[in-house]
Amino acid sequence: MHWNALTRRFCLLAGLVLTGHVAMAAGLQVQVQDKNGKPLPNAVVFLESAEAKSAAKPLKGVEVSQAAKQFSPAVTVVTTGTSVLFPNNDTVRHHVYSFSPAKTFDLKLYAGVPANPVVFDKSGIAVLGCNIHDNMVAWVVVVDTPYFGKTDAQGHLSLDLPAGNYKLRTWHASLPTGGAAAEQGQAVGATNAPVVIKLVGSNA
C-alpha cells in the first residue's frame, strides 16, 4: 500500500478517546503515532455518525482466547451487541473478569470453552483480567459503528466506508484512561501520552 503525504493532522488531547471531525470519502488511511512520532500498533480507530450507528450490527464468531497465560488478541474491537467467547486453550485454568462500567462480568475458574459467551451490550472499553494471573490483561473496545479497525505494527490502518461526515475517534492502551488496568496495579504505558493521528490518504 502506498502512503501519501499527510493531508490533515488532528489535534490531540489526552483522554479515553481522541476525537476529530472529518468529512470523509470512500477510503481512509491513517497512521497513529505517539507524541514522539513512534508508530502505535494496536490503536483502535473508529468513525461515528448517526448513519454509522444505524448500520452497525453485532459481529459473529468473535473469540478472545487464552494461551501461554496471555489473552489473544490483546485488543479486540466489536460492535455493540456482539457475543464474545473466551476459550481457554491453556492447561491451567483461568478466571476471566471485567469490572469496567462498559461490561462487568466474571467467568469463574474454568478450563476449555465456557458454555456461554459474554454479550457486550454497551459501547465503551472493557478491561479484562484474570483473577489467578495478575499479568494477564486484554481490552474489548465496543463501538457503535461498523467502521473501525486496529493499527498494524507500523501504526497504519486502512478503512473503507461510505462518504459522509464522521467523528473520528481513537483509543490506545497507553492513554491514561485506556490503561485503566493501571487500577489493577499493571503499568500499561506512560501516562500523559498523547497520540498523533495522521490522515495519510483518502480516496474520492
Ligand SMILES: [Cu+2]
Ligand atoms: Cu489466568
